[in-house]
Amino acid sequence: MALAIVAAAVGGLLVGSFLNVLVSRVPKRESPFGGRSKCPSCGATIRARDNIPLISWLLLRGRCRDCGASISARYPLVEAGTAVLYGVTVAVHYDDTTLLVLGLILVTFLIPIAAIDLELQLIPNRLTLPAAIIAVVVGTAIDPDGEIERLIAGAAAALFLGLPALINPRGMGMGDAKLAGVMGLYLGAPVGPALLIGLATGVVVGIGVVASQGMSAGRRTRIPFGPFLAFGAVVAMLVGQGMVDWYVDTF
Numbered sequence: 001m002a003l004a005i006v007a008a009a010v011g012g013l014l015v016g017s018f019l020n021v022l023v024s025r026v027p028k029r030e031s032p033f034g035g036r037s038k039c040p041s042c043g044a045t046i047r048a049r050d051n052i053p054l055i056s057w058l059l060l061r062g063r064c065r066d067c068g069a070s071i072s073a074r075y076p077l078v079e080a081g082t083a084v085l086y087g088v089t090v091a092v093h094y095d096d097t098t099l100l101v102l103g104l105i106l107v108t109f110l111i112p113i114a115a116i117d118l119e120l121q122l123i124p125n126r127l128t129l130p131a132a133i134i135a136v137v138v139g140t141a142i143d144p145d146g147e148i149e150r151l152i153a154g155a156a157a158a159l160f161l162g163l164p165a166l167i168n169p170r171g172m173g174m175g176d177a178k179l180a181g182v183m184g185l186y187l188g189a190p191v192g193p194a195l196l197i198g199l200a201t202g203v204v205v206g207i208g209v210v211a212s213q214g215m216s217a218g219r220r221t222r223i224p225f226g227p228f229l230a231f232g233a234v235v236a237m238l239v240g241q242g243m244v245d246w247y248v249d250t251f
């Protein structure tokens with residue numbers, strides 16, 4: 001199993017490198033497969049040796065080799081984050097193919113969605129729609145018996161955040177509701193604890209922002225909700241079934 005975890009982490013570094021391309025290009029509606037990456041400041045094409053996940057950013061100390069402009073810490077963070085989450089997912093779900101496969105795909109979508117929401121306060125349909133389709137196709141293929149539960153969980157989660165979004169679009173956005181639906185399609189019943197954890201951490205951080213900036217400035221700060229939902233989804237993906245079982249046994 002140790003070998004599988006290391007392989008997953010290395011694979012996560014490489015996938016994370018591609019997820020950075022998604023984060024940069026999806027909001028601009030550019031193809032993630034078209035052409036080499038360029039420095040956003042000077043337009044120089046990134047050399048292959050400067051495109052090694054994590055290592056290049058560290059060696060270049062976060063600066064472009066050509067113009068010296070600083071390169072966002074988002075690049076190494078996305079790569080390291082993908083590597084860690086891939087490794088942990090394999091470690092936790094090593095013996096359960098369904099949870100393993102759906103968990104890895106979910107993480108692969110959550111990371112760029114959270115990063116784009118953090119940077120731009122939007123959750124692109126160009127990520128949530130393919131995420132939903134792949135969830136249903138892969139879920140039906142590897143675990144047909146569980147698909148009904150995941151479809152119900154997806155619909156319920158989308159509705160749970162979608163109704164407040166319709167009533168008060170200034171708070172929760174429809175992008176958040178679509179993300180919740182996607183989470184349900186991958187998680188099944190554990191989407192319940194995922195939403196609770198996401199909402200709770202979002203509220204705690206929101207209170208922290210208001211406390212540190214004062215009421216009027218804090219209220220104007222738009223806090224993207226996607227990263228918190230993604231955090232809840234990751235926790236639920238790893239330990240959510242145990243939480244649901246405990247709840248069902250206890251009550």
Ligand SMILES: [Zn+2]
Nearest residue numbers: 039042064067
């Ligand atoms: Zn440059």
